[in-house]
Amino acid sequence: MSISKDELKKNFKRENYEVELFKEKGYIRKLCPSCNHNFWTLVPDKETCGDTRCAGGYQFLNKKGKNLNFDETIKSLTDFFVKNGHTAIKDYPVVSRWRADMDFTIASIADFQPWVLEGVIDPPANPLVVPQMCIRTGGEFSDIDNIGKTARHLTSFVMFGQHAFNSKTLTDGYWMNKCLDLNFTYLTEELGLKSDEINYVEGIWSGGGNFGPNLEAMAFGTELVNNVFIAYGFENGKVKKLDMQVIDVGWGLERTSWFSQGTPTIYEAIFPKAIEYLKKENDYDINPDLLLEYSRLSGLLAVEEVKDLKDERIELAKKLGMSYDEMIKTIGPLESMYAIADHARTLSMTIADGAIPSNVGGGYNLRVLLRRIIALKELFKLQFSINDIFDLQIDHLSVSYPRVKDQRDQIHKIIDLEIKRYEETKVSGRRIINQLLQKSKEIKFNTLVDLYQNNGINPLMVKELAKEKNVEVDVPDDFYIRIEELLSKQADKKDEIVEYKGLKIDKDYVTFPLYYTDVYQTKFTAKVVDVVDDYNLILDQTLFYPTGGGQIHDTGKISSEGKEYQVTNVFRIGSTTIHRLGEKCTFAKGTKINGEINGKRRLAIMRHHTAVHVINNAAKEVLGDHIWQAGADKTPEKARLDITHYQSVSFEELQKIETLANQVVFEHRSIEKSERDRDAAERDFGFHIYQGGVVPGKILHIIAINSWDIEACGGTHLDNTGDIGIIKLVGSERIQDGIVRLDILAGEPALNYIQNQEQILKESSNILSVEPKILPKTVNRFFREWKEQKKIIDTLNKKIAEVQYSSSKIETKKIKSTEIIVEETYGNQKELIVRASQAVKNFEDGICILISSDDNKVTIVGCKSPQSKANIVEMVKELSLIVGGSGGGKGDLALGGGPNLEKVSDVMSNIHQIIESNIS
RNA sequence: GGGCCGGUAGAUCAGUCUGGAAGAUCGCUUCCUUGGCAUGGAAGAGGCCGCGAGUUCGAAUCUCGCCCGGUCCA
Numbered sequence: 001m002s003i004s005k006d007e008l009k010k011n012f013k014r015e016n017y018e019v020e021l022f023k024e025k026g027y028i029r030k031l032c033p034s035c036n037h038n039f040w041t042l043v044p045d046k047e048t049c050g051d052t053r054c055a056g057g058y059q060f061l062n063k064k065g066k067n068l069n070f071d072e073t074i075k076s077l078t079d080f081f082v083k084n085g086h087t088a089i090k091d092y093p094v095v096s097r098w099r100a101d102m103d104f105t106i107a108s109i110a111d112f113q114p115w116v117l118e119g120v121i122d123p124p125a126n127p128l129v130v131p132q133m134c135i136r137t138g139g140e141f142s143d144i145d146n147i148g149k150t151a152r153h154l155t156s157f158v159m160f161g162q163h164a165f166n167s168k169t170l171t172d173g174y175w176m177n178k179c180l181d182l183n184f185t186y187l188t189e190e191l192g193l194k195s196d197e198i199n200y201v202e203g204i205w206s207g208g209g210n211f212g213p214n215l216e217a218m219a220f221g222t223e224l225v226n227n228v229f230i231a232y233g234f235e236n237g238k239v240k241k242l243d244m245q246v247i248d249v250g251w252g253l254e255r256t257s258w259f260s261q262g263t264p265t266i267y268e269a270i271f272p273k274a275i276e277y278l279k280k281e282n283d284y285d286i287n288p289d290l291l292l293e294y295s296r297l298s299g300l301l302a303v304e305e306v307k308d309l310k311d312e313r314i315e316l317a318k319k320l321g322m323s324y325d326e327m328i329k330t331i332g333p334l335e336s337m338y339a340i341a342d343h344a345r346t347l348s349m350t351i352a353d354g355a356i357p358s359n360v361g362g363g364y365n366l367r368v369l370l371r372r373i374i375a376l377k378e379l380f381k382l383q384f385s386i387n388d389i390f391d392l393q394i395d396h397l398s399v400s401y402p403r404v405k406d407q408r409d410q411i412h413k414i415i416d417l418e419i420k421r422y423e424e425t426k427v428s429g430r431r432i433i434n435q436l437l438q439k440s441k442e443i444k445f446n447t448l449v450d451l452y453q454n455n456g457i458n459p460l461m462v463k464e465l466a467k468e469k470n471v472e473v474d475v476p477d478d479f480y481i482r483i484e485e486l487l488s489k490q491a492d493k494k495d496e497i498v499e500y501k502g503l504k505i506d507k508d509y510v511t512f513p514l515y516y517t518d519v520y521q522t523k524f525t526a527k528v529v530d531v532v533d534d535y536n537l538i539l540d541q542t543l544f545y546p547t548g549g550g551q552i553h554d555t556g557k558i559s560s561e562g563k564e565y566q567v568t569n570v571f572r573i574g575s576t577t578i579h580r581l582g583e584k585c586t587f588a589k590g591t592k593i594n595g596e597i598n599g600k601r602r603l604a605i606m607r608h609h610t611a612v613h614v615i616n617n618a619a620k621e622v623l624g625d626h627i628w629q630a631g632a633d634k635t636p637e638k639a640r641l642d643i644t645h646y647q648s649v650s651f652e653e654l655q656k657i658e659t660l661a662n663q664v665v666f667e668h669r670s671i672e673k674s675e676r677d678r679d680a681a682e683r684d685f686g687f688h689i690y691q692g693g694v695v696p697g698k699i700l701h702i703i704a705i706n707s708w709d710i711e712a713c714g715g716t717h718l719d720n721t722g723d724i725g726i727i728k729l730v731g732s733e734r735i736q737d738g739i740v741r742l743d744i745l746a747g748e749p750a751l752n753y754i755q756n757q758e759q760i761l762k763e764s765s766n767i768l769s770v771e772p773k774i775l776p777k778t779v780n781r782f783f784r785e786w787k788e789q790k791k792i793i794d795t796l797n798k799k800i801a802e803v804q805y806s807s808s809k810i811e812t813k814k815i816k817s818t819e820i821i822v823e824e825t826y827g828n829q830k831e832l833i834v835r836a837s838q839a840v841k842n843f844e845d846g847i848c849i850l851i852s853s854d855d856n857k858v859t860i861v862g863c864k865s866p867q868s869k870a871n872i873v874e875m876v877k878e879l880s881l882i883v884g885g886s887g888g889g890k891g892d893l894a895l896g897g898g899p900n901l902e903k904v905s906d907v908m909s910n911i912h913q914i915i916e917s918n919i920s
Numbered sequence: 921g922g923g924c925c926g927g928u929a930g931a932u933c934a935g936u937c938u939g940g941a942a943g944a945u946c947g948c949u950u951c952c953u954u955g956g957c958a959u960g961g962a963a964g965a966g967g968c969c970g971c972g973a974g975u976u977c978g979a980a981u982c983u984c985g986c987c988c989g990g991u992c993c994a
Contacts, residue, residue, distance in 0.1 A: 364993085425990080431932075454925040456991045733987090787968095821922030829978070833941055857977060886979040888940060895940050 008204045008211055011232075011239065014038075016213050017202050020177040021184055025195065036200040038346045039218075042195060050199040050218035058299040060220035061292055065260040066192050070081040070270050071399045073257040074131045080186050083126075086162070087125030090683075091132050091401075094156070095362075097690045103362025104135035104350070108161025109248045113208075115678065117230075119167060119244050119700040120643060122678045124920035125165035126172045126753075131253065133349055133401065134159045137365035144368060148339030149313070151265040151298040155369065156346040158253035158507075166245045176213075179227055179247050191260060193219055210242065221299070223583050224259060225251050227671075264288075264295040267338040272339040274392045281384045284333055294320060294331055308721040336376040343369040343395040352407040354626050354644045357418050358738030375460065385534050390415060404713075414646055426465075429457040433465045443473045451628055455857065462511050475581050503573065503746050505532055511577035512541035515554075516673065516701065519716045521597035522556075528591040535586070537565075537579040543597050544579060546572040549611055551715040554781060556597035560587060592863070601636045602716070604747060608639035609720045610671065610705075611661070616691060617709040619643050619663040619742070622653055629691035630739050634715070641742040648738050649732045658729040668722035669706040675699050685710045726750045749878070758781040797831050798838070812846075813912070818870055818919055819846035822911055829859050829895065836863035837893070847872055849879070849911065853901050858883040862894040882907050 028042040032049035039049035048054035078088050096105045113126035115121045164173035189195045205214040205228045212231035217224045218745040228248040314645040317327040357366040398405035451457045458476040466473045526539040535914020547553040554568035569580035620627040631642040681700045689712040700712040728750035731743040765772045813820045832850045840863045860877040874892040880887035880896030883903045
């Protein structure tokens with residue numbers, strides 16, 4: 001459902017916005033002539049709404065307020081709202097693993113989507129506040145290119161979420177009146193604003209099919225906070241009041257801190273140490289008045305509306321009284337420093353929470369950020385250590401987010417690796433460009449596109465590298481836009497095929513799962529609830545595990561009154577478990593049945609599933625805290641575990657993981673299974689429980705391996721790690737950049753694998769009659785000898801040819817002036833070529849045709865001396881036709897042959913005639 | 921997830937479109953030149969042309985599948 005804001009606006013009138021606060025304080029409602037929004041003010045002659053553009057830019061710069069730094073701002077907001085009845089909850093990771101639809105947490109409300117907002121689970125507290133770090137690295141929100149140029153944009157920022165939830169059951173929340181009261185009180189009492197300095201601008205918020213009114217607080221030409229009230233949705237095309245109404249106030253924490261300090265840009269306010277460091281290393285100095293004016297004007301850039309800011313920035317330069325080039329020269333380095341500090345901060349935060357730069361998904365945005373750091377450093381020839389800037393930003397973040405410093409080593413390791421990869425791209429880029437320049441002194445647009453898309457060499461790098469060779473490359477301003485146009489033409493979509501999509505069940509029957517009670521049990525009784533489309537049996541309870549959470553379903557049989565059915569598939573629709581039977585089911589509703597699952601198969605599946613949990617943590621122990629499960633698959637035969645990792649896993653690392661995992665097996669650690677409320681589980685165990693990806697529902701099954709691993713997982717698990725028996729890692733591969741797949745065998749399949757390997761080893765060593773131990777050495781020797789002997793054979797063949805045709809032993813015939821050698825002989829094509837070419841060396845004017853046959857084909861080779869005018873190619877072609885093949889060649893050499901062995905005699909009888917007709 | 925590019929000697933790459941005796945440069949070995957070094961000259965060693973099928977008389981080259989690496993986009 002997408003309805004334009006103008007359309008929605010018709011639904012909102014004065015009453016929807018006029019809160020108690022406005023009445024009490026005597027706010028009046030006005031219309032902003034600049035942006036056409038209604039706004040509320042205490043100043044009757046106030047003309048505009050007070051938004052940055054309407055107010056003519058920022059008015060708070062250089063104006064000292066409460067002077068709260070980043071961490072003090074978090075504390076100030078937290079203290080205020082806790083004092084006013086809110087609970088402060090811990091922030092969520094910036095990598096949003098509880099959601100499948102986004103890579104990074106982009107707003108504080110995302111923490112509560114979808115489960116809380118859909119009413120499935122209760123919020124962790126109500127009302128609450130959360131200092132949620134958010135990441136916005138692209139898309140509609142901010143163009144990365146503009147970071148640093150606008151004085152106010154960041155790729156990561158804290159959205160200090162203030163949320164209240166209201167529904168029939170959630171009665172502790174509050175609505176607009178209290179929200180605006182709190183808002184006004186904070187702004188006046190804590191931030192120290194005077195009441196007549198604050199305006200509230202009316203607006204409509206919409207997102208995810210929902211919408212509602214919002215009131216933005218404005219002061220001194222900037223938006224301070226947006227009070228959003230999620231109140232409405234759509235049902236059958238009609239507007240409907242939501243069952244769950246939510247206060248969604250996102251305090252732009254950095255903005256608030258900046259406002260309180262009045263520094264020229266947001267960057268100095270938030271991470272002053274990083275900016276000071278960069279300025280100092282580069283002896284950078286700028287006239288403070290110029291910077292202030294630049295910053296004030298930057299606030300007016302219409303970032304949200306225009307993608308390429310260049311035209312606007314040319315205007316900006318004019319207003320500053322300088323040319324665009326001059327502005328880039330004086331302020332460009334500073335803008336780059338801002339961007340570098342920002343990017344380092346975002347990278348530190350995301351990597352700390354387990355993201356990895358790569359060429360896919362959100363990881364790609366991180367790679368772009370790092371490469372921009374390097375590119376900007378080079379472009380303005382900035383002096384600084386990338387390690388230092390990361391350390392400074394890690395320090396800065398760690399005051400309020402201490403988990404960042406715990407990952408310091410990992411962050412440096414990943415950044416170093418990425419830089420190395422980038423440098424390698426550049427080295428190969430230089431070579432490729434040098435080669436191109438040897439062929440042509442010009443690099444055209446199409447070439448730029450190829451270099452960028454295939455080799456990852458961006459146009460600026462091409463320009464730079466070409467300049468080293470004194471070639472100027474013209475890079476079009478709209479290069480990236482043209483690339484996008486090229487790509488959008490290639491876009492295509494794929495449909496998902498959902499098995500049993502067409503199957504309709506009358507209602508959502510709740511099948512009680514017996515498989516959680518005792519996982520080793522194989523027999524059960526139950527009652528038939530329904531049979532759908534003859535084959536699909538629904539029971540009131542079941543031991544059959546339906547496919548889900550990466551674990552395959554059980555198989556087995558269901559019987560009653562002498563009839564027995566095989567269960568071939570088990571799956572879930574909603575909370576109904578459906579047993580797919582091998583033949584048509586004749587059970588009436590209410591029939592009591594006996595069920596039995598294939599216990600051996602179930603055990604094998606459980607071994608693999610539990611082994612995956614064991615391996616997951618073993619991999620984390622060996623490779624680092626950035627390891628997360630990115631997918632898994634468990635069957636009776638094998639298991640696969642995909643983990644997040646930035647490079648291939650070495651053989652040694654695999655062995656370490658395997659050893660560690662088996663130690664856990666040998667220690668017979670107990671496995672505790674429990675059901676927990678989602679919010680309690682998140683609180684007690686943290687987000688590491690979401691290894692398996694998104695887990696639906698209010699109640700989570702928690703699988704806890706004693707002092708090893710805790711995950712939310714709906715699968716069936718052993719009671720004890722010892723029951724796994726043995727774990728064998730049989731391989732690993734990088735299935736995509738940033739993800740490594742581990743192939744795992746547990747229990748019997750592991751044993752079979754080991755025995756099979758032993759068998760292969762034994763057979764191989766038997767062939768060579770050696771012990772398996774010395775097999776590598778022996779094979780190596782054999783391989784070496786094989787190569788040597790191949791070479792000797794080549795040499796000998798050459799010698800044989802020399803001996804055979806250098807003497808007068810062979811008979812030759814002469815037609816006109818041409819000496820002719822014809823022989824039916826043996827040998828492969830290569831050998832014949834050597835001999836024939838050797839043979840004609842004895843003559844000024846001579847040809848040699850050799851014919852050989854093996855078990856399935858005839859080979860014909862012809863050679864002529866350089867002076868001979870014989871058409872050797874035509875001769876061989878004609879001869880080859882006789883044996884059912886064809887031939888060809890070039891220069892003095894002709895090659896051919898065919899499959900008809902019995903025609904060789906025909907060849908011999910026709911050969912002289914064919915030769916004669918092709919000698920001119 | 922969807923594309924695109926690449927894998928040939930120890931290294932860097934030609935050759936692939938248009939099938940026909942596997943090449944270049946650097947490096948390596950030996951010899952010559954020199955009092956020694958730099959250099960210069962000569963000879964030589966070094967290739968499962970990523971793997972597997974297919975087409976063909978014949979495949980580094982064409983077709984299909986796989987493996988590995990790189991890269992762009994969502």
